Amino acid sequence: KKHKFWETQPVGQFKDLGDSSLPEGPIEQPTPLSEVKQEPFNLPTPYEWITCNMDSDEMCNEVYALLTNNYVEDDESMFRFNYSKEFLLWALRPPGYYRSWHIGVRVKSSKKLVAFITGVPAKIRVRDTVIVMAEVNFLCVHKKLRSKRLAPVMIKEVTRRVHLENIWQAAYTAGVVLPTPITTCQYWHRSLNPKKLIDVGFSRLGARMTMSRTIKLYKLPEQTVTLGFRKMEPHDIPAVTRLLRNYLKLFVVAPDFDEDDVEHWMLPKENVVDSYLVESPDTHEITDFCSFYTLPSSILGNQNHSTLKAAYSYYNVSTKTPWLQLMNDALIVAKKNGFDVFNALDVMHNETFLKELKFGPGDGKLHYYLYNYRLKNVLRPSELGLVLL
Numbered sequence: 001k002k003h004k005f006w007e008t009q010p011v012g013q014f015k016d017l018g019d020s021s022l023p024e025g026p027i028e029q030p031t032p033l034s035e036v037k038q039e040p041f042n043l044p045t046p047y048e049w050i051t052c053n054m055d056s057d058e059m060c061n062e063v064y065a066l067l068t069n070n071y072v073e074d075d076e077s078m079f080r081f082n083y084s085k086e087f088l089l090w091a092l093r094p095p096g097y098y099r100s101w102h103i104g105v106r107v108k109s110s111k112k113l114v115a116f117i118t119g120v121p122a123k124i125r126v127r128d129t130v131i132v133m134a135e136v137n138f139l140c141v142h143k144k145l146r147s148k149r150l151a152p153v154m155i156k157e158v159t160r161r162v163h164l165e166n167i168w169q170a171a172y173t174a175g176v177v178l179p180t181p182i183t184t185c186q187y188w189h190r191s192l193n194p195k196k197l198i199d200v201g202f203s204r205l206g207a208r209m210t211m212s213r214t215i216k217l218y219k220l221p222e223q224t225v226t227l228g229f230r231k232m233e234p235h236d237i238p239a240v241t242r243l244l245r246n247y248l249k250l251f252v253v254a255p256d257f258d259e260d261d262v263e264h265w266m267l268p269k270e271n272v273v274d275s276y277l278v279e280s281p282d283t284h285e286i287t288d289f290c291s292f293y294t295l296p297s298s299i300l301g302n303q304n305h306s307t308l309k310a311a312y313s314y315y316n317v318s319t320k321t322p323w324l325q326l327m328n329d330a331l332i333v334a335k336k337n338g339f340d341v342f343n344a345l346d347v348m349h350n351e352t353f354l355k356e357l358k359f360g361p362g363d364g365k366l367h368y369y370l371y372n373y374r375l376k377n378v379l380r381p382s383e384l385g386l387v388l389l
């Protein structure tokens, strides 16, 4: 039976897809906190829950090792996401985070960490309503424990802990189709180091293309071209917040960032997130913004390379600098910082630059989901203003 678990959950069900009588909004009403299950769900006997204190370097190392060896791989199992420790600390400790939402499963006898799931709180606007949701991420079960039905109980446990904080909605993504996507995005890749990408099998040499012709095709200038293009700094937080809030209004689902959020999510952090802006030389107005996060992938089984250094497009705003020029400057700085590839989803206005800047379509899709919130219609990716890590 497909989706045995998801058919028991308050999510849009495939059978409801045609039913326009169902209203947009929460599927289940909040329950009184006294009625939320107070004790953790039962795990199979050999396992126990552990709340992962990411402030502990030892625990952070264990989480890092579990994900490095057991997290998401591409469809051909050639690459595996290799989130860094500093990235995980950034991703899991935003303003207002709950340590209790960093959930591990370990073997009672050996104390070995064998599974993980997380939530972080986020203010997300859906049309005109701002809702505090949990962004659920990093669901990982050790390769040796797959198909033991651990994932459903981990999802129920993170949901229970989210409910205990009086939060009733969540947002998450998956590479697989579950009931029911609010939108399905195509991912795109822009080669920055085409020789390495072809060596490791990420890309293939185009038909009638030589390696030197391919290198030439993807060549980028040494310097950015936009006057006033510079790294974001702390004093830019108010202006970047205004720019982002004004831009994200355009989308049906988007984060409702305040200055504390912008400080955490957008200020440059080495090896984690890069952000640049365009400050008009005469008026000193901040007119444009671009950002990307650092998510390397382990290369599985290649003699010459062990890591693919990938940049992932994050939030970008163009009000004066043309999209093509702004994003080409982002590619230029990414190349200068040693990234091998620049990835982007076809969300927001990204489709305006993807083809022109020589992005190629990836071979997979990323589906977005809301938990306990029904949308009347599926969204186009260009109506989505939310990028999850």
Ligand SMILES: COc1cccc(CC(=N)NC(=O)c2cccnc2OC2CCNCC2)c1
Residues within 6 Å of the ligand: 072, 073, 074, 075, 079, 080, 081, 173, 175, 187, 188, 295, 297, 308, 312, 343, 344, 345, 364, 366, 388, 389
């Ligand atoms: C290149 O190494 C990979 C290692 C594992 C999986 C994939 C394919 C893939 N599944 N890619 C994405 O999901 C993806 C492609 C473009 C932009 N963001 C993405 O995912 C983000 C957002 C969701 N959480 C993972 C990172 C690629």
